[in-house]
Amino acid sequence: MSAQQGLVASGSRARPAARRGRLREALTGWAFSAPFLIIFLTFLALPILASFILSFTGFSLGNLVDPFSARFVGLDNYVRLFHDAKFLQAAFNTGYFVIVGVVLNVALGLTAAVALNHGISRFRAVFRVGYYLPVVSSIVAIAVIWRFLFNTDFGLVNGAFHAFGIQGPDWLGNPTLAMPVIIVLAVWRNFGNAMIIFLAGLQGIPNDLYEAARIDGANRWQEFRSITLPMLRPTVLFLTVITTIGFLQLFEEPFVMTQGGPLNKTLSVSMYVYQQGFNFFHQGYASAMAYTLFVVIAAITLIQFRVLRSQT
């Protein structure tokens, strides 16, 4: 990296003029960095650190005016988490959503990318752009549309059931069905992104490999199993990690579609943090919950890197 070169160059044999030049360069560097850093440190880095401290306090609405008056409560918030049935339910829901959602998302993204790259030779751009439309669209709007699609009486989905003479279920009001609908929505919205990243990965696979396999008489499935999949392992790793990080922060879909119900079966950890922090004003407790989520995200990321890397 050029900074290391800089350190090497700044040895003792530098002359005064050069030293002045370096000083000016350093000042310029800081001047160029300052506007970004001031905003970034104040509104991002500082809150991240403050959240950690907050999680050990009983910070609530009364402390808003004078944050330093908050009482230190040690690990109480963290202990409370594990006795809070609603939190445990939210953690379970989020885990369920992430495990099923991430697997489906990566699998579907890979399928679409391989189909697009190896299966067809025309209209690729149409599919690529079409599959990507939901990714750039507002989740709030999409969640509203989907709530309408799955409406018990007037929705398109139950309309299709109706055509076969079947009365469709109350999808979002059913404790068993509500989360699967949200999972399908999340995968529908996001697999286009996985597809695009897989497409970039597919282009990195040298064509000679396929040609050699063909000479050896490999069929398409064998090509996929022994060339495409192993070569895409880094992409699978990358996608699994970023999708997991993203899915663990589930918020908008249940907020708009179910408000966490029915029976808290779609309440996510992020939603519960929001409720505790901004509806009940238990900011200390909310921070402990948020930091727990962060630690889980960091741990899962590390584990996924270890596991998937050790297999290669």
Place this chain on the structure above:
Amino acid sequence: MSVASPVRPAIPAVILARTEPRPEPRPAHRRSWGAWWVYVGLLIGLVFLVGPFLWMLASSVKTSAELHHVPPTWIPQTFTLENYTTIFTKLNFPQYFINSVIVSAFVVGSNLLFCSMIGYALAKLRFPGKNAIFLVVLATLMVPQTVYLVPLFVLMSNLGLVNSYAGMILPFAAQALGVFLMRQYILSLPDELLEAARMDGAGEFTIFRRVVLPLLGAPLATLGILMFLGSWNNFLWPLIIATSDHMYTLPVAVATFSIGQNAVDYGLLMAGSVVLIAPVLTVFLLLQRFVQQGIATTGLKG
């Protein structure tokens, strides 16, 4: 990093991906057998992906009676713009739209400026603390938004910025993603270019403005689009910081209506969703081509 959507693509990869998958020379028989059912499969997928958007559009111009018709209709029987008239005259949608535009414009503008400046410093200047800055910025990329919402709100309320544009903009005015994008691109610019300008006695700010900035068209366009998409769709933070109706952005307004007293008025909700989605899709569809051209001519790698 952009916003609290379940998956926030770090980089919408469609924009960075190279224009077209290279057509692979394949034996003719291979292309012919698999092709038709792959097309059919992909087409079914496309119908499912685009269908809900068409449903939204069709529903937004239906009458209330038709929206409650069983079974549901696809093509509106009586075409009406009443839903749009209502949200723009009886509801406060013009204000929400303006709020969204103001917030997005400032988020895009400040990121373009600040990220290209620090990107230049990190890529081309030698100064103590450079690596530390880069590491700190890198470290925050993995932190979920939930972690800093609560203290950020405490900070904003102590600065008196709750329910203000500044309160909505500042937390997103300097994003780590932009630093990486700009630094990465500026690293690829030849040092000789800058040295030549320095020999001519140009000051560092002149070099940045006259030599570096004009070369940053493609990455600035990419960054601008990413920031616009993130900011326009951003929901969780505006929901928290905008405490009165006249400060709502479009996503906050649509979400609030959808769970409030208009929860079952799907005509209004679909019209609101169209207003929320249409600008983003327009920008994406138009600039997708522009950015790809930019990538092709500058040779920026995906």
